[in-house]
Amino acid sequence: MEKELATRPYRPPRLRGRLEGYFQKTVIVLGLSIILAALVTRALNDSEAGILSHPPRHASATISRCHSITAKVSPPQDFHKRSHSDRFVHGTKPVLVKRATIWTGGKNGTEVYRGDILLDKGLIKSVGRLHHGVLAAYGSDLVVVDAKNAWVTPGIVDIHSHLGDAPSPALDGAEDDNSSKGTVQPWLRSLDGLNTHDDSYQLSIAGGVTTSLILPGSANAIGGQAFVIKLRSTEERTPTSMLLEPPYNIDTSFPDPSLPPRWRHMKHACGENPSSQYKDTRMDTNWAFREAYKKAFDIKQKQDNYCSLALAGKWKGLGDFPEDLQWEALVDVVRGRVKVNAHCYEAVDLDALVRLSNEFKFPIAAFHHASEAYLVPDLLKKAYVTDSRHLLYEAQQAYYYGFPPNLAIASVTSTAAEVMGMGHHLVIWDSHPLALGATPSQVFIDGIPQLESPHVAQKPQNYNDLPKVPNFDKEAVEAVKYEGLPPLAPKKATGDVVVFTNVRSVYKRTADAVKLLFASETELGVAVAQNGSLVCSGVHVDCLTALDGAADATFVDLEGGSIAPGLVSFGSPLGLNHIQAEDSTNDGDVFDPLVKGVPKILGGDTAIVRAVDGLLFGSRDAYLAYRVGVTSGITAPTHGNFYSGLGTSFSLGAAHKLEAGAVIQDITAVHVSVRHFSKPSVSTQIAALRRLLLGPHKGATGHYFKKVVEGEIPLVVEAHSADIIATLIILKKEIELETRINLKLTITGASEAHILAKELAESGVGVILNPSRPFPYVWEDRRILPGPPLSKDSAIVKLVDRGVTVGIGCEEIWSARNLPFDVAWAAIEAGGRISMKDALAIGSVNVQKLLGVEVSEEDADLVATRGGELLDVHSKVVGVLSPRRRSVEIL
Template structure:
């Protein structure tokens, strides 16, 4: 660790010193040096790095909905009934899930495995440790198995209780699955709890008679029922109730249910509107539940439409406890899939911190808070000397008397913080971990911007605060105290001004949205003159001017609420699943531009985050052909000037192993259309239009490379081919470079959710290289997207606003190989080249940020400069 001592800041106690572990138990912490000799082979030198409690996931389905997704691998939901408290997630827990090791690599070590949310009562949940055991069994993974694991077991009255867990769900999910309404779901709850209450009453009467001395022969058999015994334990406050619940209407209903039947609630999960109704939560029987929420996953259905990134801050300020959770993917009638992002659960806490959650609370939101919520705070979630050591030695088996910690080079809340080792049961889990060195300034929590006003507005406007910008009415806008200015050249992003000291901070003068001077005050301010009424001054406080970003990878602009058909353009026809309607004709290609819907909250949030344009292809499920479009995320309608910089960009298709037809059939169709070369396919074959193929599998990518060469040989022209998604593209980096094929990597952190993309390159600490670094080694033109193109992942429209953070993450993971300028290029000009944006349509917008540059997580976007629209929008 570091020189011994205590340090306090932001409510966090930081111990600088050593730590002594024995069989996974903390025996001492913070001592300058231990007073007895420790063999050198037993010493692990942390070299000043951070040692934090284990990261705990309160909401996971890994193992039950295991990866990669295969037939029979989803055991997360039962569709046999709306209320089934007798089912158990442990009975479907797959020990071979690829999620485990990937999640451990992110510092996650313990998870509550919940049944899915298709049912009002989905079944019982279990806490597991993620490490492999010598026994290799499901049972050996469970942390503190409840005594009721087997019906023949009963707790020792003198021993400490072991918590049980159960999953409930409100709202849309059970209503959709069982073709009912919220009224039906609440009736299912009340009916089930009434049955449990009657059984409890019979048991209580039995026990009262026994205590009164009545003979066993007279009492008969103790009243019990395997179907309802779990709910009886809920009524006896022996079970942690975890409830999937989004909206105020459902939160209020479940709080009433808890008071009607007098049982406490451990947590509301997803819980998008809890920040709007804190007083409702406080009325819960037994005290308010924790809110297990996302930092950004939102607006994918009605229940999540009023999401706020400031929810964690608001809840904390109202005295409520917050737990951050990784976002799930949705498939198979709205079930939740595990661990697609649980490796980056810590990133959820980081984003909540950036949006105003105090530092100590942000760390607690993925450590002690979830540990306490699952009833495991006596043994996990904290760094404490001798944590229940005596109790554990006396009453627990050797398998269970363990603790887990993780070590990281950066402060846990610094973007890109990556463990260099993870311990479970005192056993190091990462073999030869790769360490990505980070700047020294990341050893402390980053500075963050002030979002108090935004948080107040989130509540004031009932979750839907205005998002439109204020256009400056001045002819001149002067940005002062600028640290650096970056512009786009024809092929890259380059720096044009940098201040080396606080005294050198510069200015930029814009007139009608166009920069006319940047550099020193002495050089630029005389241009403005003295007419104050025609001048707006914006203080960037050491901030930056950077090129605006471009988003690609989801149907942004075609949807307002992904799962609400009335708010979307809809899915286009799969030509291989059935005959197309004859009225379409034989050669007509769907244009995304025809279905654009401006003013969605996702688009406006992206605009406010520096993403001023997006390229969108027609929405699809499987195999398709369609024409992409380029639109302005900040425009209010299509006929507004510059709202549609380029109506048609590239020809898009997808090659997937999950389509209704075989991959070879899909390739055959693409070959025929390119050989016949009619319409848009003629433009592709002649090199006038780019072909963008969404594909992840290396074998399919290899076939596309061969197809490109085949078509080029026939037509004699160079085909512009872009591979999008590209999870396994690192396996073909050399071949892609030789074929001059560009790649859009999305997401930048891959996950093997399906068999076709199981051969991912995970990056540090599991591998030195990432997909991006491997491709760059071969000088391939690389673009990035924060979202995945897998059919299992819901469209990531909401994630457009986080593009700048993912670009920054690339820089931090690269060990100095990728500069800020290069990352900005991958999120802007490279995407333009790869997606068929013409020279005339290239985005020349600029973004002004305070507190740092656009890729600095501490920065905040305050203005958009648009030379094309001759405006400056100020936020």
């Protein structure tokens, strides 16, 4: 230390202070220079990089927007802690549903237990055994509903609905489900066309439907955005108030970025639907898809690139956030925030859309219709993700044909809700949900009961159990093996004699009814057929020994089954169409002299067409109906307005017209239609019908209308309106007053016929209801009698009770195969007032009698069923006995 001091130069204290100050200032200045240089350098670098020292005013909002576009769809943070639903109506009392058999949808649809359900403030608060103290806290406000062990399920979700956008009754100019402005229109919204006055809302609720996804129509490849609604009527009475968890951007072009996004929905369609509207081929449609998705994908990329710079603070020259209102919904599809619902039928269409989803990396929520989906299940796994009142009926049919019961119920409840990204609501059923004719005894939406004084038909106790169904494993395997087209033509039994064993009952038709020949609950019997005719039935087998060739007989075990008359289809162009939507496979429409002159080569306006001349045999729809016990059909020439022609009766099992017994009766009745939407006016149509009946009777038309006036053959008039039906009753009396001969008049369609049940019975006019469960499709159908739970009686019951002869029809060629279900349902809704034999008559002998088909008892087809009677859901048709065709066919 001393050495250091000795060598250090001496400086006076004052000078030393000045030097130290100088050095400090120099260091400070130098430091500032260095900092300034660094800042200048950074500024220059930032300028080159696009970073501004002062971000634009919109930076904060833009950064929020950038964060929001990558946010995943989720409920709000407090969603599961909420005390009430956002749709809760103040004043709604809490409800306790006690002693319920609860199907929760949990554990893949297998979770079922007995307990109570507490509904409060629009939410399901608790499920299970509830503590008395919890209930006591509600006091006298608590409404208690005793389910008496009835089944309770979540509300049915209709994931493919056009309620409101294609309202009922349909009116010109009131349908808003399709647009003709272009093939691709993702910017359209079904909400903007939602009609709150649709009659079918309440009908859907009566079927247990609580929630519907309202889709645009299928005429466009991209029809627009879909919205989920609750069917409950609201005090606000607006479409917006019916929405369930709507996307946040319905009230603004772009949503609040601070809120988590909600699921959106969009409709796509492919194949023949866009083709029929815009005459596009599949190639056109799929290019339109790709072009649209490329546009959306490019916008997404621009947004992502923009946000990458904005989040890094590189604002220079960045401009505004890139977005396009027309395409923002499709951009959200590419971001995986939209549930795409695709209307596609064939494998080629499914494949094209799956490829599209992988090319642009967007998820597909569900394929609708998808009739060939079962042929390509592995393809669907490769996707980047993969009249509603009677929607439960579809699940019942799926279960009947082999779909597991847990999945069948889930398909219209929990699975459908999950596909939409939604959850629950509540229905109490009068029987097991998969039992045919299951009817809600109450429906709760937002905790509010929707059915006022519901009517429930009395049903047997076993209807609360899971119904037994036949085994269709063989048919399922063959459907896949033959790619949806397995051979369906029936095969004749070898030999002339067929012996049916373990028979529980035998029904046979008479001239006007169906009678029970044999029934036993203890000792099962036998039935013997020879050359297609039933020659012996009962517990005694003495007739077997007297039969020639009995040693070579074919034996068929019915396992407690039955033999009954074959059912009869009428009301669709079955027998005149193979593929209803393909003109080249159909007979075509007849000329209508009331609309346009008939060519002279046909005889001019006095010509009349016979349906028998255009019969087409061997259609798949005919064979499918035949295999469930619908053995014959009656059809009239296809027409679009007033005039039809002469009906015919034929076998659905025949391969061609020259086959023995193929044509049952060449000419059955004269058919016309009187409808409000036909042109010209209804009064003009009635005037034409009056002249045709009263004459002068000229040409072929005059010949057959003279037969009608003379009471030889029936006049069959399609009419739905009670006003038109009343006019036809008056016209019938007018003709009879002049001729003194009873006119055979049958009304088909007959949606409002129940209003005139008394008058129809007194006038001797029969009715074929078509459809059997009416729906207010158009204005003249609006006054239907809906049946339970909305009305005590169905239309069929009211007509039968008044003494009207009633039959059941089928609207479409494919629905003929459902005729056994339709007949059974009519009997179930009657609550025991329609017997089995009367129900069989409604689907067979009554139809033939009302339409002019004369079939003797000896010539009538019979159907053999295994495991139950023809109208039991646990039975299966295994054979057809046809005396006319002199054969028994084993199915």
